[in-house]
Amino acid sequence: MSGALLTALLRVRAAQEGRAQRAARFRHLHIADEPLVVAAYNLAGDPASPLGIVYGTDRERPCFRVAPEPRNRDIRFRLLNTFFSDFVAYVDALPEGDPPQVIAGNQATLDYLFRIGDSVRFLPVGEGVEPETVLGGRHLVRLVERRQRPGAATAVALTRDLAAHWITGQSALEDAALGPLLAWIDPPEGQTGRGAAESAEHTGLPVGPLPKPEWDEKLARLITKFNEARDGATDPKLVSRLGTPVKRMVRDALMESWDDVWRGLDLLVDLPEAPHAQERWAEDSEDWAAWRKYIHVPEARLARKTSARAAVWQLGDREQAQRRVEAQKIVDDPLKFVAAVADGLALSGLVVSADPDRKIVPPGRKNKVSRPLFTLSLERPSPLPLHTEVFWLDRLACQGRIVEMTMSPPRVTIEIAKGTRRTRGEDPTFPRLGREARFTTLDPGQDWRIKLPDADEVWTHSHMVPETQAVADQDSDFVPQLPDGDDA
């Protein structure tokens, strides 16, 4: 886990100060111009029986849909059809190239939205099931599923993303509830995080998808009354009239969730966006475009389960994405870099000796190759052992390994083996004498595309960096048939 020691210290600090501590300076998540915010309550025990859903792209204009008896198919599908037709309309109205983004308060709500989508996406159209419902279910499942790929932003569980940006004075387990989490990050005037979180636990309802059992007891009585009154009828007007007490109760509760989700979203939006978040969003956008093309082909086939081959591919893809996101975060954000240092995944030090022009003849080779050498003076002994492979943070293509280290004074010497050649007519840059240099062991992966902030503007994100710096070098010791470009 990244940042474990720093996180532990920040939790302790937060508990004592009564206030969450920042774990990030930047938002490592793109928020779309028009995300769709959703909160929902489900009937406890049932897998997908929505009592009520509130959704919309405008905080002031929430759409409420309530099913006073979601176990009744007609009543349930009236809610689902409306929700999904609005959902498809939202998706279709987005500008070309913009993928939809679904924002939920917590992971349980996202899982629930997945189930709702899954419960309709294979249904035959007709008998009360509208075509938009099936299509909307497919879209929704796709968006929530994609979220399993690290860095994807098509579906957001605020608890997870808030907890990645702020560390509270409670446990990770307790952070899974949005109300208490918000209380730590943004406690009401005059209250400590702990006090506010405890009262959110006691008085507030969870943001969904399950309300509190005590609340359910009252609701159960209203539903029973409603069912007695309608006596089997499902006529929309009658349901709407008789269902008013249920509707009111569900609406009041969902309104609280709605406000909480928007509050959480505002907190995230207020953080400046990290440069690579935009780039990851561009990938979401590509993926969405491909999906749209596919799903609108009439004979599009969907599998209930991922095939074994696809699963293997997916796993590899996700691991790679994970590595890349981790590396991108520490490039983008100084606080994430500190977390990596604390966990022994990175180090920074003053360059006390630099030999960028060093050339050697490696054992078993005839020609001289470029092997720049740098010694860093550290404040603490290096947590990275000898021979560790490291990447220079200012130019990740510049890669080497620790070839020497001393404990006192704490120093490491790093020999650069890759990224030593001229690229596109430009000389390679290296750590400079008398400057701070930062290295990480986090391997951004073969196919990485990491754009770096301008050297003079490290940690700011006022503009994107030219593409050239993001191109990986091809030189390597393991391709002996290629002549070494830097040979003397």
Added chain:
Amino acid sequence: MSTDEFEARLEAFRGDLPAVRPNARTVAAALDTPDCRRRRILEAASVDKSELARHLGHPIPAAQSPFALRRGNLFESAVKENGDAHLIAELRKQIDLPIPATRHKDLSSSRARTKGLKEMKLRAKETQAALSLLLSEDPYAPNVLDHAVTSLEVGGSTVYLEQDALAHYTGNKLYVVEIKSFPVINNQVDPVKLRPATRQAAVYILSLQQTLARMGHSPEKVATDAVLICPRNYDLTPTSATLDTRQELRGLRRQLDRAASVSELEALLPQGLTLSAADTEHCAEAVEQLPNAYRPACLDSGCELAYYCRSRARDAGETVALGTPVRQAFGPVDMIDDVLAMADSGIAPSRYEQDLAADLIHMQKLYRAAGGGAA
């Protein structure tokens, strides 16, 4: 001290607080908190911990919604309707029970009109009689036993458990059947629900093993796989799987071995300690005399004292209230104030933490320089 005497002592300790009888769920849930002696004593004394938590001013919200309960009952009756039709079909899939050879018996209604513990004891006897017949290889013996009652020794007392549908005899093995109403969606079960279900199955299996042993049969006759029946996808159509419970059984046995020793429990319970519903302060003092081991995992363990213990741990400033990883990050330094003193001064409480203290002060410096601080 004899078991009876000890039971009397536990009774006296409970004072005027209401009692609850443990069930498979509570026995299984206690596995999540194996180090907590407070919970063990309170449970051995059958203290109604949710009442106790209320008295202590830290009530825990109700655990189950009426909707969930209703659906659970609905599913169980769906599985068992038409003479166990679905149950038998699933058993056939899982353990090759040939349908014509099925004879089921419902052990839910005891002939005597008794309630409570007495009823359970009687039903346990009837279950034993049915099991005897079954194990004697009588070709006409019922081999699917609904609502059988078996017993388990926990902390020196006997707990009676009602099995969803007990067991079934085939190829010399008895199987425990557990009926759960959480869904299997696209052939997958939510692991959060599966874990407690597996533990409960282990509790049932162990109690069946003990019951057989008491009857002079080999406990080996009980399969360590349980048959789990759940609704498939989004309606109430049953589907099934077998659950391997061996790991949970081992954990359970270990735990019960420890809980079983009366003398050990006795040593943990201070002489003359009593709880009282009338006096909150007195009650809290008494509870505080029982050593606990609060961790945030308690919140998920079904222990009703979780909010109370958490509040105490937070008041005291224990790092463990922030999670086990936090507790472990600072070695033996386990109080919030001490961790911060160390991080701010770089001075370690002992030479063993010198490196840690230096790391912390360094990390803190980097953190502040990078723009860290309160939200």
